[in-house]
Amino acid sequence: MLLQRVITAVVLLIIVIGALLISPLAFTAVAAVAIGCCFWEWLRLCRWNSALAGVCGALAACFFFYIEYASPAFLQGLQSGTGLMVITCAATVLWAVITLLVFTRRTTGWQVKPIFGSVLAWVILPAAWFSLMYLFRSKGPIYMLSVLAIVWVADIVAYFGGRAMGGPKMAQGISPKKTWSGALTAFVCVIALSYVLYWAQPSFPLWSNSIISGLDIWASDLVLFIAVLFSIAGDLFESALKRSVGIKDSSNLLPGHGGFYDRLDAQMSVLPYSVFVLLFLQGF
Secondary structure, X not given: OHHHHHHHHHHHHHHHHHHHHHOHHHHHHHHHHHHHHHHHHHHHHOOOOHHHHHHHHHHHHHHHHHHHHHOHHHHHHHHOOOHHHHHHHHHHHHHHHHHHHHHHOOOOOOOOOHHHHHHHHHHHHHHHHHHHHHHHHHHOHXXXXXXXXXXXXXXXXXXXXXXXXXXXXXXXXXXXXXEHHHHHHHHHHHHHHHHHHHXXXXXXXXXXXXXXXXXXXXXXXXXXXXXXXXXXXHHXXXXXXXXXXXXXXXXXXXXXXXXXXXXHOOHHHHHHHHHHHHHHHHOO
């Protein structure tokens, strides 16, 4: 199982890096396919008919890809003024509410109502897409990857930290394997690594560098802390969705990993939040 997970992860990494090297169009196409699969999987978790969810996912992928390259006026309008700020602010507020809900129900479990989950899908997924594409177009691939890497680092160190230290479960009613020690490891490692990278090369195009250079140390720590917290909340929310319908994986599209939503659940919360903070620091 571990070997299968590693092989799938390596293949996905090769596809993403290859698309970035080929052209912006190639990367956008890969990202659109991924977000379309997330739509399909998320809506199925909300008890939508699989065929209808698939049609919605395909249409969403085509729409996002189309407006990215065939409708520059729409994109210019979205990213001028307060358009993207409103979208990312709304998504950030939603994730703050979701975070509160998952942690208040961490021991009893959370049966997410299908209508609630469905509405969230149509708000959160587009917000994550526009945030990703804004980072990619406006800040470049390295900067964009630095935001995604927050989730990757938090997930990896939380896994090994939790296994090494064990201790009390964090959300036994939603995701029984997660521990407080794993979460603490994620918080400490992400914040520490962010400062190490900043001190090593403060001018390098990283989101964490923008945060540390634009805020004092306490505010920077808080912003980074919330990023990791939202990462955990995004993971827990998907776990709650899956437990509500009694399934283990959002799909079987990615051998050893489950579905695209299983791999991108935490990114759905971190992407809008990271752009919201960035736009705030830039004065929109």
